[in-house]
Amino acid sequence: xxxxxxxxxxxxxxxxxxxxxxxxxxxxxVSYGQKPAVFSVDMTVEPGKMTAIIGPxxxxxxTLLKAALGIHKPLAGTTTVFGKPVGQQRHRIAYVPQxxxxxxxxxxxxxxxxxxxxxxxxxxxxxxxxxxxxxxxDCLTRVGMEDFAGRQIGQLxxxxxxxxxxxxxxxxxxDLYLLDEPFAGVDAxxxxxxxxxxxxxxxxxxxxxxxxxxxxxxxxYFDNVFLINTRRIAEGPVxxxxxxxxxxxxxxxxxxxxxxxxxxxx
Amino acid sequence: MNGAEFVPLSLVxxxxxxxxxxxxxxPGNFLVLRRQALIGDAISHVVLPGIVVAFLIGGTISTLPxxxxxxxxxxxxxxxxxxxxxxxRIETGAAMGVxxxxxxxxxxxxxxxxxxxxxxxDVEHALYGNLxxxxxxxxxxxxxxxxxxxxxxxxxxxxxxxxxxxxVTGFIVLFWRPLKISTFDEGFARTIxxxxxxxxxxxxxxxxxxxxxxxxxxxxxxxxxxFICPPAAARLMTNRLEHQLAWSVGFATxxxxxxxxxxxxxxxxxxxxxxxxxxxxxxxxxxxxxxVTALVGPHRLRGSAAPVx
Numbered sequence: 116x117x118x119x120x121x122x123x124x125x126x127x128x129x130x131x132x133x134x135x136x137x138x139x140x141x142x143x144x145v146s147y148g149q150k151p152a153v154f155s156v157d158m159t160v161e162p163g164k165m166t167a168i169i170g171p172x173x174x175x176x177x178t179l180l181k182a183a184l185g186i187h188k189p190l191a192g193t194t195t196v197f198g199k200p201v202g203q204q205r206h207r208i209a210y211v212p213q214x215x216x217x218x219x220x221x222x223x224x225x226x227x228x229x230x231x232x233x234x235x236x237x238x239x240x241x242x243x244x245x246x247x248x249x250x251x252x253d254c255l256t257r258v259g260m261e262d263f264a265g266r267q268i269g270q271l272x273x274x275x276x277x278x279x280x281x282x283x284x285x286x287x288x289x290d291l292y293l294l295d296e297p298f299a300g301v302d303a304x305x306x307x308x309x310x311x312x313x314x315x316x317x318x319x320x321x322x323x324x325x326x327x328x329x330x331x332x333x334x335x336y337f338d339n340v341f342l343i344n345t346r347r348i349a350e351g352p353v354x355x356x357x358x359x360x361x362x363x364x365x366x367x368x369x370x371x372x373x374x375x376x377x378x379x380x381x
Numbered sequence: 382m383n384g385a386e387f388v389p390l391s392l393v394x395x396x397x398x399x400x401x402x403x404x405x406x407x408p409g410n411f412l413v414l415r416r417q418a419l420i421g422d423a424i425s426h427v428v429l430p431g432i433v434v435a436f437l438i439g440g441t442i443s444t445l446p447x448x449x450x451x452x453x454x455x456x457x458x459x460x461x462x463x464x465x466x467x468x469x470r471i472e473t474g475a476a477m478g479v480x481x482x483x484x485x486x487x488x489x490x491x492x493x494x495x496x497x498x499x500x501x502x503d504v505e506h507a508l509y510g511n512l513x514x515x516x517x518x519x520x521x522x523x524x525x526x527x528x529x530x531x532x533x534x535x536x537x538x539x540x541x542x543x544x545x546x547x548x549v550t551g552f553i554v555l556f557w558r559p560l561k562i563s564t565f566d567e568g569f570a571r572t573i574x575x576x577x578x579x580x581x582x583x584x585x586x587x588x589x590x591x592x593x594x595x596x597x598x599x600x601x602x603x604x605x606x607x608f609i610c611p612p613a614a615a616r617l618m619t620n621r622l623e624h625q626l627a628w629s630v631g632f633a634t635x636x637x638x639x640x641x642x643x644x645x646x647x648x649x650x651x652x653x654x655x656x657x658x659x660x661x662x663x664x665x666x667x668x669x670x671x672x673v674t675a676l677v678g679p680h681r682l683r684g685s686a687a688p689v690x
Contacts, residue, residue: 212568239559
C-alpha cells in the first residue's frame with residue numbers, strides 16, 4: 116500500500132524511466148526499532164551522472180543505500196539495477212562502505228583487500244594469477260597507492276584506507292559505483308584524488324552515487340542531488356534541486372538561513 | 382621412553398590432544414577476529430547438560446545420543462541467549478554469560494543427582510576429560526601401527542577427533558575466501574553475493590562440532606583455551622591471516638605436546654609424586670604461550686602506533 120501512496124506523493128521528476136535507471140528504488144521502508152529510519156522512499160538515479168545523497172545526520176542516507184543493496188533487510192520496497200532485480204546484477208555494482216565500518220586491525224595487506232574485488236572472477240578456489248595481481252596493482256596506481264601494496268592495512272592513514280577501498284571497487288570493474296561517505300575524515304589530497312577518480316569514472320559512462328555530508332562541495336562535485344530526511348525530499352539536477360526551499364525541508368532548523376542561501380544556487 | 386612403552390601409553394593421548402587443539406584453534410582464528418570468541422566458550426559449557434540429559438534418557442554413553450543431546454542443548458542455548466538479550470535488554474556477551482553458566486551449573490546439579498557411578502561421567506570428567514586414560518591396550522610397539530588386529534582396539538576418541546579435524550580443516554580450506562572477506566567486511570561481502578549469514582552460522586556449527594567431539598576426550602577447559610589462546614597468540618606474530626592460521630596450528634600443537642609431557646613428568650622433575658591433569662596443563666601452556674607472545678611478539682604494539690584519523 117505504502118508503495119502506491121509514495122508514488123502518488125512523489126511523481127517522477129526526471130526523464131529517466133525505471134528500466135533505464137542504474138538504480139531505481141521503490142517504496143523503500145527500513146526500521147531498526149520502533150521508528151522507521153527510511154520511510155517509503157522512491158529514488159531513480161540518472162545514468163552516467165554523479166549523484167549525491169544528502170540530508171542531516173540520522174536522515175537514513177546510508178541506510179537507504181544498504182537497504183537498496185540488500186545489506187539490510189527492508190520492511191518494504193524493491194530495488195532494480197539497470198532494470199533487473201539487484202540480486203541478478205551484483206557483477207555490475209561496486210560498493211564502498213564507510214571506512215569506519217570495518218576493523219582495520221584485520222591481519223591482511225593492502226593488495227589482499229584490492230584482490231577481494233576480484234572474488235567474483237576467482238571464486239572459491241581459483242588461483243590468483245599474475246594477471247589478477249597486475250590488475251589489482253593497476254587499481255592501486257589509479258588511486259595513488261601503488262607503493263603501499265605490501266603494507267598491513269592498519270598502518271595506513273584514514274585517507275589511505277579510503278583510497279584502498281576505492282581501489283577495491285575499481286577492481287570490480289562495475290557500471291554502478293555506490294559510495295558511503297567517501298570523503299569522511301580524509302585529508303585534502305585524498306579528497307582530490309578520490310573526486311578525480313570518480314569524475315573519470317563518470318566521464319567513462321559509469322554511474323556514481325555517493326552519500327555525502329559536506330554541503331559546500333555538492334555543486335563542485337556532483338551533477339545531481341537526492342535529498343532525504345527519512346522521507347524523500349527532492350531529487351534532480353544540482354542546479355534546480357539543490358535550492359533553499361529543499362534544503363529547508365531536509366534540514367529544517369539545523370542549518371541557519373544565511374548558511375543555506377550561501378550554499379544553494381537559487 | 383621406548384616404543385613398547387610410548388605407543389600403548391602416550392601415543393594416543395598425544396595425537397588426540399593435538400587433534401583437539403588444532404580442530405579448535407582453526408575456527409577459533411575466525412571467531413576471535415569476528416569478536417565472537419565467547420561462542421566457543423558458551424558451546425563447550427552448554428554441552429554438559431545436553432550430554433547428561435542424553436545419558437539419563439538413553440542410559441549409556443555412546444556417541445550418537447551424546448552428540449544429539451549436545452546439539453539440542455546448543456539450540457536451546459541460542460534461543461535462550463536471544464530471549465535473555467531481548468527480554469532482559471542486555472548486551473549479547475552478558476546474555477551469553479548468563480545462559481551458559483546457568484546451563485552448565487544445571488548440568489552439574491543433574492550430574493550429582495543422577496546415578497552415573499557406573500559410567501565415566503562426572504564433574505571432573507566434564508572439566509578435564511580423560512586424556513591420560515586413552516590407553517591403547519593391544520599395542521606392543523611402533524609395529525602395532527601396521528597391525529590391523531591391534532589397530533582394532535585403538536581408543537575410539539582418536540579416530541573421532543581425527544575425522545573432526547579433517548571436517549573442520551576441509552571447511553576452512555574450501556570457504557577460505559568467503560570467510561576472509563566476510564570477516565573483514567560483511568557489508569561488502571553481501572554486495573558481491575556472498576551469503577554471509579549462512580556462512581557465519583556454518584562457522585559456529587564447525588566450532589560446535591569441534592567442541593562436542595573434543596568434550597568427551599579432553600573436557601571443556603582445553604576446548605575453551607584452544608578456541609582463543611593459539612589464535613590470539615598467532616595474531617601477535619604476523620600481520621597476515623594465512624600466516625596467522627599457520628602460527629595458531631603451531632602453537633596449538635606445541636601446547637598439546639608440551640602440556641602432555643609437563644603434566645606427566647613435570648611434577649616428578651620437581652620431586653613431587655603424582656602427575657597432574659594433562660588437559661589442565663595443556664590449557665595452562667597455551668595461556669603461557671599467549672603471555673610470551675604478548676611480551677615479545679613482533680606485532681604486539683600495532684594499533685597504538687597506527688594513525689586513527
